[in-house]
Amino acid sequence: MREAYFLKEKNRGNLDAVFVTVWKAAGAAGIITGLMGVISALGEVPVLIAPLLCGFLSAFVIFGVEYAAKGRPYGIFLCLLSAAAVFFGTVGTISQGISLWMNQFRGRWNMVFETYYGELSAAGAGERELFLAGLVFALLGGTVICELVQKKRLMLLTVVSFAPLCLALMLSVRLSVWMPACLAGGWMAVWCMGNGPSRITLQRVFLTVCLGGALCVIPAENAENSWQKFSAELRKDVKQGIEELRYGKDSLPQGELRQAGGMLADAEERLELQTETEGPVYLRGFIGSKYDVSRWKQFSAESYGGEYSGMLSWLEGQGFYPGMQYAEYQDAVSGDRKEQLRASVSVKNIGADRRFVYLPETAEAYNPDTGEWKQDWYLRSKGVFGQKSYEFSYYNTQASAELELPDARIYEKNAKSREEEKFLQAERVYRSFVYENYLELEEEQKELIDRVFFQGDTWRDEDGIYTVTSRIRMVLRVLAVYKERPAQVPTGRDFAEWFLEEGQEGNAAYYASAAALAYRSAGIPARYAEGYVLTKEQAEEAQGETVILTGKNAHAWVEIYVDGMGWRPVEVTPGFYEEPYQADVVVAVPNEALTGTNGEAAAVPSSEEYELPEEKETVSDREQKRKSEIAVLILAALSAAVLLEIIRLARYLYQNIRYHRLTDEEQMCFIFDRVMDMMEEIYQDFNPEQPLRIPAQACGDFDEGLYVRTVKRVEKILYGQSGPAAREIPAAEALERQVRKSLCRKAGWRKRLKWRYGKGYFI
Numbered sequence: 001m002r003e004a005y006f007l008k009e010k011n012r013g014n015l016d017a018v019f020v021t022v023w024k025a026a027g028a029a030g031i032i033t034g035l036m037g038v039i040s041a042l043g044e045v046p047v048l049i050a051p052l053l054c055g056f057l058s059a060f061v062i063f064g065v066e067y068a069a070k071g072r073p074y075g076i077f078l079c080l081l082s083a084a085a086v087f088f089g090t091v092g093t094i095s096q097g098i099s100l101w102m103n104q105f106r107g108r109w110n111m112v113f114e115t116y117y118g119e120l121s122a123a124g125a126g127e128r129e130l131f132l133a134g135l136v137f138a139l140l141g142g143t144v145i146c147e148l149v150q151k152k153r154l155m156l157l158t159v160v161s162f163a164p165l166c167l168a169l170m171l172s173v174r175l176s177v178w179m180p181a182c183l184a185g186g187w188m189a190v191w192c193m194g195n196g197p198s199r200i201t202l203q204r205v206f207l208t209v210c211l212g213g214a215l216c217v218i219p220a221e222n223a224e225n226s227w228q229k230f231s232a233e234l235r236k237d238v239k240q241g242i243e244e245l246r247y248g249k250d251s252l253p254q255g256e257l258r259q260a261g262g263m264l265a266d267a268e269e270r271l272e273l274q275t276e277t278e279g280p281v282y283l284r285g286f287i288g289s290k291y292d293v294s295r296w297k298q299f300s301a302e303s304y305g306g307e308y309s310g311m312l313s314w315l316e317g318q319g320f321y322p323g324m325q326y327a328e329y330q331d332a333v334s335g336d337r338k339e340q341l342r343a344s345v346s347v348k349n350i351g352a353d354r355r356f357v358y359l360p361e362t363a364e365a366y367n368p369d370t371g372e373w374k375q376d377w378y379l380r381s382k383g384v385f386g387q388k389s390y391e392f393s394y395y396n397t398q399a400s401a402e403l404e405l406p407d408a409r410i411y412e413k414n415a416k417s418r419e420e421e422k423f424l425q426a427e428r429v430y431r432s433f434v435y436e437n438y439l440e441l442e443e444e445q446k447e448l449i450d451r452v453f454f455q456g457d458t459w460r461d462e463d464g465i466y467t468v469t470s471r472i473r474m475v476l477r478v479l480a481v482y483k484e485r486p487a488q489v490p491t492g493r494d495f496a497e498w499f500l501e502e503g504q505e506g507n508a509a510y511y512a513s514a515a516a517l518a519y520r521s522a523g524i525p526a527r528y529a530e531g532y533v534l535t536k537e538q539a540e541e542a543q544g545e546t547v548i549l550t551g552k553n554a555h556a557w558v559e560i561y562v563d564g565m566g567w568r569p570v571e572v573t574p575g576f577y578e579e580p581y582q583a584d585v586v587v588a589v590p591n592e593a594l595t596g597t598n599g600e601a602a603a604v605p606s607s608e609e610y611e612l613p614e615e616k617e618t619v620s621d622r623e624q625k626r627k628s629e630i631a632v633l634i635l636a637a638l639s640a641a642v643l644l645e646i647i648r649l650a651r652y653l654y655q656n657i658r659y660h661r662l663t664d665e666e667q668m669c670f671i672f673d674r675v676m677d678m679m680e681e682i683y684q685d686f687n688p689e690q691p692l693r694i695p696a697q698a699c700g701d702f703d704e705g706l707y708v709r710t711v712k713r714v715e716k717i718l719y720g721q722s723g724p725a726a727r728e729i730p731a732a733e734a735l736e737r738q739v740r741k742s743l744c745r746k747a748g749w750r751k752r753l754k755w756r757y758g759k760g761y762f763i
Helices: 002-011 014-042 049-068 074-089 091-113 127-150 154-170 178-191 198-216 220-247 257-262 311-317 322-334 418-437 443-453 465-479 495-503 508-521 536-542 615-660 664-682 704-718 728-746 749-758
Strands: 269-275 281-288 290-292 295-297 342-349 363-366 371-374 378-381 389-395 526-534 546-550 554-562 566-570
Touching (some): 014 049, 014 178, 049 074, 049 127, 074 091, 091 127, 127 154, 281 295, 418 554, 443 465, 508 526, 526 546
Antiparallel strands (some): 342 389
């Protein structure tokens, strides 16, 4: 019990007791101050002095009141009561402040980890809301830190103290040097806290002050720069390590062109396919949407914001998935899927990266439990370790993407059927997004591509995808030499410039990257794709039996957007595009027949003309309402937890006050009743009517000799023989603590809650 610990401290002398109290308060104050600063920085909130000061003073108030109250937790009760008063008095304002902090934290998280978590409703929230939310958090944080310091839960204290700091480093948050200095100084002060004489404690104080001062004199700019570099490397290593542990690793570079030279380096087994298709099948995994010097990345969250905010949710509500657009196009426009040749495939992942569900772009159906769509890119595996086995069906079309013509109704504004109209409306919205984002090219890159591929000629509207594709293939075939393991892109060099002007050798990843940029320069939306290819020869040799795809089947290609049909693969790597294409490829196709596949020739409406329908607002509002309801439920749960804790503390304080007003005999009986209650709760064979019969399973849980002496003393008190001696009450209190620890170890969570909140015990 706290009183016993307090008396133990007092026995060392008043000076030592005061010094230890101030020491603990200073350590806890340093931790909560640094913690408040780090949490403010995580939410990109300017550090508010009042909550910071409140958190600092809360530690001194808690330990000061507890010292004055002889070990009773009046200070914690006072802080919790203050937090509850502020919270329940301005719950709406505080919830807005928390939502604003969460939105800013999510924005940082989305930017660093390229995720797309939505925002909570925080309209009109500002500094006042953040101030009140910070005030409540400072009071609650102060109570938690002080409780951990008082109970010497040093490992848990370390986790609570430094977890936000590690998160800030992972997110490359710019921190002032005083924040980690306060955290480190307070943590070292608590960690070095001992029970020795005052002079030993003073030595520890001196050591801690020296270490904390060394952190404080580090120049802020140098510290921040080093943290930025460290956090970037740490974040990259941790993220990569966790993903490799979960999903495994293969040779695909995932857009890193400096690593693309090794994509065909091994022949290990990757995928096991069971299919009767005649091939080829392009099983795509990674999709690169944004070119950045020497790598392909995916779009940031900002690309799906602004006028396209809520677009993907709205498209999903319309049953339109960009990753399966070809099947949806056939269903809506063609009207009869039986006219298409369909095939089923069973996949077993035996060595490929399991974060991807490898599907062709013509996929028609799959098990929804297999994965979830990652924006408009690929299907990401569900499950902790990804999917190892799955099935899908797809359209086994042999048509070449550069020769496919969209149905004329794609460009008509009046559809014939409701299903067709629904598809065309969703496709126009997505098409406007595609033409705005998948044509992105820097001016220097465009000048280079125009000079190399098109010799500075102005591209004409009547030129179609076939003409552009033929030009790109011809230039790449003449300009570069195919090698499975080409030279690596030099560090710091732009890949396109180096490959087209100096390196001039490469594998599929090099060719596909250069071709994607060339398509964009010609006004055709394009992106980079990686995965595994089942070749026509492999499919024919298998004749319906199992096919094993190895590391030698790793491949990269270009995906271009064909209006209406969606993303379609195009081969530009020499030796590959002659294999899957039919003989009619060499037949001259009039350019005017292809007019309409190019964005400009088809007069594709701009994003300004095609805005999201009004339904988007309804869907967005519904989504926002759902998020707000979740936030309210979380706040309600936190409020209930705080209220229960305040009630528990109040009950505990009442019991302690009542306990200290009892006579010695009554205190012994009170302790005995509590021990009997806990013994009956822990051990099923225990009978309170025969307390001296100790269950066999109780051996080692507590001091049996002390238990027997306490029971016999209580029996003497009950029979009026004699009262307890001066040392027997502290001994009985020690027994109660031992039995309580046994209850903590053996009782389930329901019994723990019952004893914690039903009886008000500290367990």
